[in-house]
């Protein structure tokens with residue numbers, strides 16, 4: 138076996154050793170080691186818990202754990218937001234298990250109960266294993282869609298700690314709350330694990346599910362304390378309050394020891410390959426990550442490479458194996474995909490621990506059921522979308538206080554390009570806070586119906602569901618969804634309202650994804666995303682597996698798919714028109730104007746492109762015949778005047794390309810400020826928009842009623858558009874490429890685009906912006922018009 142290099146620096150030095158590679162390393166950040174700070178177990182934690190923790194190897198608590206336990210025991214709603222492997226689960230398990238043990242003295246043995254919510258079933262199963270390791274005798278059980286019916290009754294009657302997910306709470310537990318009466322009556326704690334994953338539309342739905350839970354608990358006389366765990370996020374207390382509707386104390390100072398981390402930012406080189414409009418293509422993050430993984434393994438550095446899809450994980454492992462075959466090391470690298478059996482996971486863990494396995498290519502950290510302690514390095518093939526996930530993945534290396542290397546390999550898009558050239562955005566700014574909008578009427582309405590079905594709504598319930606509730610109830614009454622009687626609002630229909638809403642989707646009937654050969658239902662995709670994601674011929678990733686869509690049947694709301702491994706990915710092309718419904722807030726930047734408001738977007742998916750998976754090269758385009766769709770949502774838009782264009786030297790022929798390029802790049806950068814995905818938002822740019830009478834660039838939320846993304850864009854417009862300009866400047870291409878102004882989902886085939894005019898346009902816009910860092914709309918009283926948005 139090759140010797141393990143002594144330090145992360147040494148491993149990085151080897152990677153960047155050759156001359157051609159030195160340029161690819163754009164930045165190295167040294168995060169110093171940290172000493173651990175310990176604390177005593179707070180009084181109130183049961184002896185059995187302390188003993189159980191001891192058997193799992195925990196003697197003392199770290200200071201942040203003790204702080205969180207203290208808060209929880211004193212009845213404060215608390216969010217703990219510290220790093221990976223900082224013992225967040227013990228911080229909520231100590232009070233939860235102590236309470237459950239205290240409750241065992243009650244006549245029915247269940248004087249105190251707790252509920253655990255996780256975003257995935259795998260995490261709930263993991264939690265069960267952990268609780269059992271403590272050996273306290275507390276009756277814990279998973280209750281989800283996979284729980285056999287004969288076990289469900291036992292869980293309802295006897296379990297003190299029930300582990301589930303928000304979907305099951307929404308569809309099962311709350312509508313059937315009478316069967317959970319004794320559990321809910323005794324409910325002392327609600328744990329919300331990985332709470333940063335509840336963002337956007339899904340997060341907004343979960344926020345309303347939690348409000349329904351609080352209302353039902355109050356009916357049974359309980360008032361549970363909420364304990365939340367988050368991978369680091371900015372203002373975790375604010376996000377947790379928005380999610381629960383309660384004041385939440387935050388614990389953020391990580392007192393666990395950490396070895397030195399060397400964090401490298403890496404940009405793959407330009408290739409000879411040509412993409413759309415003859416633009417140069419950068420080498421793909423997948424190929425580059427495979428090469429780095431192979432080189433690290435060759436040097437004896439135990440490494441995991443993270444990538445978004447299972448197919449990507451397989452590809453990286455395969456390419457790394459090919460590189461290592463010549464020196465007989467091919468078998469020392471493997472792919473890991475979620476969904477492995479426990480034995481397979483243990484075997485991988487053992488192989489990594491022993492050094493028999495030197496490299497692993499894997500899908501994201503959240504579904505990683507394998508314990509990868511003892512790793513030396515992590516390679517991230519592309520920015521994982523949020524800084525919270527970035528730190529979660531990077532934190533997988535160098536546990537037990539050793540040094541670790543993390544390498545972020547940029548994908549060929551504006552956000553990654555910006556990040557590898559602006560390390561301060563990753564290392565010097567606070568991590569983004571989570572964006573969600575529980576007041577979105579499209580989200581709130583079905584939960585009001587569900588709540589009314591659980592127990593009639595009364596005037597007293599209005600504050601709980603927020604300011605949008607009263608007008609919405611009146612509307613639901615007019616539409617005959619709810620009936621108003623003296624006792625409040627009633628649900629009188631036969632169907633269960635909770636069944637009609639998929640909390641992971643946006644609204645409208647979701648499209649079912651069905652395996653053509655077996656008829657098995659694999660999952661669903663939101664109605665509004667269906668045309669783009671599962672059109673006939675689309676390559677669709679579902680929970681990391683790759684499927685080819687045989688047929689999208691809109692009448693039946695079904696996409697028939699088959700599992701496949703095509704060597705290409707697909708991207709839908711569409712055309713979009715937009716009209717302004719209302720201007721809710723606006724602000725002047727000199728002559729330019731920025732507005733936030735409601736819009737109607739009409740969109741038609743017209744074709745799709747196939748791109749080679751390993752290089753991104755375009756292989757061909759296929760026409761589609763799909764009807765147009767309209768979406769009422771929120772948007773942010775900006776306009777500039779003729780004078781500004783003249784001053785910036787942008788002539789009328791350049792304007793369409795300038796506005797279009799600025800629109801693309803700004804969509805690419807918004808995820809850095811609004812915890813959204815590039816695919817959650819859309820844009821339209823016009824040299825003359827009929828509603829504004831001026832050149833206008835729109836960026837809109839892709840979900841009915843909005844998910845808070847456009848609003849966040851408006852509030853942080855100056856930072857956002859400054860970063861957009863810098864991303865374009867950073868790119869070394871001459872006339873535009875996928876790393877700066879081209880978009881993989883452009884409806885116009887990335888035409889026209891004008892890189893230099895886009896920079897002048899953004900320059901003239903930003904010239905009038907308030908000082909960097911102050912939010913727009915707060916000064917000068919420029920706001921006008923407040924018409925109600927949505928519908």
Ligand SMILES: [Zn+2]
Pocket residue numbers: 868869870871873874875876877878
């Ligand atoms: Zn470029």
Ligand SMILES: [Zn+2]
Pocket residue numbers: 797801880882883884885886887888
């Ligand atoms: Zn476009």
